[in-house]
Amino acid sequence: MSHDRTWTPYPSAGRAAGCGRAAHPSVSAGGAEPIVWSEEEKPIVDQLRGLRSLDEKKRAKATLQLALRIRKLDPAAHKELLAEQLANLATEGDAGHKTLQEVAATLAQALKESRPRRSKTSPTWRT
DSSP: OOSOEEEOSSTTOOGGGTOOSOSOEEEEGGGOSBOOOOTTTHHHHHHHHHGGGSOHHHHHHHHHHHHHHHHTSOTTSSHHHHHHHHHHHHTSSOOOHHHHHHHHHHHHHHHHHHSOOOOTTSOOOOO
16 A cells, blocks of 8 residues: 555645645545545544544544454555554544554554565565
């Protein structure tokens, strides 16, 4: 999955507008192509959009539930994108240790699944 997607509350906004990653997933970089969410992803996107409007206790519970739902998505879906956004939102306020652990586990899984698999003959990259 490409890391050039932008999260923004407005479909016409993008990195060019200086917004970076904002609270709402809606368009790819530069606002050119809208992301097409699957039926399984749409409710997750809607919940992500509403997280900031919840009080802290409800928000922590919703964040935990979202982490578990995102983890169940197919790797081919927008799993990494959704996990990244949840991780960004989870750091706002006090979600609690358990919730943050689940969010971190979800992000780690999504990142691991999104990396291309290497064969035994492919070169090992060193950083």
